[in-house]
Amino acid sequence: MFESIAQAIPTDTIVYGGVVIQIKRLDLVHPQISGNKFFKLKYNFIEAQELGLSKILTFGGAYSNHIAATAFAAHQCGFDSMGIIRGEELANQPLNPTLATAQHFGMQLQFVSRQAYREKTNSAFLAQLQQDYPAHYLIPEGGTNALAIQGCQEILTASDLTDYDLICCAVGTGGTITGLIESSAKHQHVLGFSALKGDFLQRDVAQLTSKTNWNILDDYCCGGYAKTNAALLDFIQHFEQQYNIPLEQIYTGKMLMGIFDMIDQGRIQPQQKLLVIHSGGLQGKLKGST
Numbered sequence: 001m002f003e004s005i006a007q008a009i010p011t012d013t014i015v016y017g018g019v020v021i022q023i024k025r026l027d028l029v030h031p032q033i034s035g036n037k038f039f040k041l042k043y044n045f046i047e048a049q050e051l052g053l054s055k056i057l058t059f060g061g062a063y064s065n066h067i068a069a070t071a072f073a074a075h076q077c078g079f080d081s082m083g084i085i086r087g088e089e090l091a092n093q094p095l096n097p098t099l100a101t102a103q104h105f106g107m108q109l110q111f112v113s114r115q116a117y118r119e120k121t122n123s124a125f126l127a128q129l130q131q132d133y134p135a136h137y138l139i140p141e142g143g144t145n146a147l148a149i150q151g152c153q154e155i156l157t158a159s160d161l162t163d164y165d166l167i168c169c170a171v172g173t174g175g176t177i178t179g180l181i182e183s184s185a186k187h188q189h190v191l192g193f194s195a196l197k198g199d200f201l202q203r204d205v206a207q208l209t210s211k212t213n214w215n216i217l218d219d220y221c222c223g224g225y226a227k228t229n230a231a232l233l234d235f236i237q238h239f240e241q242q243y244n245i246p247l248e249q250i251y252t253g254k255m256l257m258g259i260f261d262m263i264d265q266g267r268i269q270p271q272q273k274l275l276v277i278h279s280g281g282l283q284g285k286l287k288g289s290t
């Protein structure tokens with residue numbers, strides 16, 4: 001399944017402010033599932049298989065693209081899956097489309113309180129989980145770990161490394177951009193648009209790579225994760241009308257709004273050869289909150 005995905009991802013061309021922008025459409029990999037998530041899962045699933053584990057255990061918020069992608073990919077690859085979902089109260093409500101999709105693909109959902117969920121990176125909590133679910137292969141929230149980064153190194157093809165000098169992507173946990181950075185050529189710059197407020201991602205990613213041909217901006221996060229404003233929603237609507245490429249408001253809408261603004265400001269210039277990674281996320285479109 002993963003082999004067929006990496007091949008032949010289409011690229012669309014748009015022009016704005018005299019800048020030619022190539023958009024790599026990972027969103028077309030599957031109508032509901034974020035393209036970058038497949039790359040993050042690939043080597044994790046191979047590892048699970050090698051360890052003889054038949055069940056995948058992971059975490060996410062109620063609208064998580066990672067949860068939807070894991071459920072789908074696990075189903076395709078013959079794994080059972082369990083998702084630990086933030087928000088105890090959700091157990092008594094009808095499932096939203098993300099969780100309904102996950103359940104449809106066989107993911108068992110377990111709802112935990114926000115307080116318990118906060119422990120998800122705590123080593124004692126994780127050790128306890130491994131004890132409680134010994135046959136499960138554990139993937140962290142958002143799917144980012146060393147194997148995810150290895151998978152994201154396959155997003156760029158050989159010609160991407162010679163045809164472009166600026167590569168843009170949206171950033172959540174930093175796994176995708178780290179893979180792009182690791183695989184990028186020396187003359188290329190990788191620019192990340194954070195969906196979250198703060199400079200911690202710049203520090204986190206610096207821990208994961210020794211390269212320096214990159215940076216992450218939070219200027220276009222619109223106040224924080226899953227926060228929106230009228231300007232962003234307006235931008236997305238106009239962009240979709242003009243270019244006929246769908247965006248969502250959590251990652252790709254903020255990134256493209258940022259790219260257009262940087263072009264307006266002359267911070268991205270017509271002579272630059274620009275590749276933009278459309279990471280998908282359309283299953284979460286206009287669902288708003290985390």
Ligand SMILES: *Cc1c(COP(=O)(O)O)cnc(C)c1O
Nearest residue numbers: 065172173174175176279280281
């Ligand atoms: C998860 C996701 C990202 C962020 O990827 P990270 O590896 O967590 O930084 C970007 N775009 C979309 C659409 C996503 O679903």
